[in-house]
Amino acid sequence: MMYTQEQVLQAFSIFSLLARQGYVDKDEVRWYLADDALRGLVDRFAKEVECTLFLAGDTIYLIPLALTSPFHVSNDTLKKDYLPSRAVNLDIYLMYAAIIIFFGEFYDSYQTREATKDFLPLGDWLHCVNDRLETIKAHDREQLKKWEQEYEFNWTGIIDKWEAMDDI
Numbered sequence: 001m002m003y004t005q006e007q008v009l010q011a012f013s014i015f016s017l018l019a020r021q022g023y024v025d026k027d028e029v030r031w032y033l034a035d036d037a038l039r040g041l042v043d044r045f046a047k048e049v050e051c052t053l054f055l056a057g058d059t060i061y062l063i064p065l066a067l068t069s070p071f072h073v074s075n076d077t078l079k080k081d082y083l084p085s086r087a088v089n090l091d092i093y094l095m096y097a098a099i100i101i102f103f104g105e106f107y108d109s110y111q112t113r114e115a116t117k118d119f120l121p122l123g124d125w126l127h128c129v130n131d132r133l134e135t136i137k138a139h140d141r142e143q144l145k146k147w148e149q150e151y152e153f154n155w156t157g158i159i160d161k162w163e164a165m166d167d168i
Contacts (some may be wrong), residue, residue, distance in 0.1 A: 003037055011041035018046070018053070018062040019071070025059040032060060057115050093154055094161045101129050133162050 003011075010031060017024045024032075032039050046053050046062060050069035054061045064071040078095075079087045105128055106115045136144070137159045144155045 001037065001040070003041060007035065007038050007041065010035075011038050011045065014038075014042050015045040018042075018060065019049075022071075023059050023061045029055075029058055029060055090154065090157045090161050094158050097133070097158055098125075098129050101125070101132050129162070133159055 014024055014028045014032060017028060032042060043053060049064075049071065050066040051062050051064050051071055054063050062071060064073075066072065067074075075089055075092050078092055079089075083091055083095075102120065102125055105120050105125065106117045136155055139147075141156065147153070148155055
């Protein structure tokens with residue numbers, strides 16, 4: 001496929017913003033959605049750095065797919081730069097679970113890309129995290145151990161960490 005110089009420059013401009021800030025919105029999203037060739041170029045740029053693009057509402061996010069992506073952030077970097085000095089991997093796993101629950105609260109189902117909420121109060125989010133983790137905790141400990149092996153996710157540790165935070 002042949003691209004015009006304008007399409008290449010516009011695609012590179014969008015990708016540059018994605019690389020710098022991790023997301024784009026407004027005009028860039030309109031350009032991205034309006035031109036199939038431009039969209040294809042931006043997607044190819046993202047693929048070259050082992051990333052994918054995720055469209056959520058009026059925003060496009062650049063998401064790393066592999067550890068080798070220059071946009072990947074390791075657990076060690078998270079612990080060193082963003083978490084308290086005594087943080088362990090379990091703190092990160094709890095953070096991941098809380099973030100997944102947070103994003104899940106904005107969408108009605110897996111069938112839509114349109115957010116159903118614009119705002120989530122902190123208290124509501126904490127209540128949702130607690131509800132989800134209580135649901136997981138309701139399963140038999142042995143069953144959770146099997147799932148931990150199967151899915152490589154430390155459910156019992158996350159539940160224990162969450163309950164320990166309640167003491168704080």
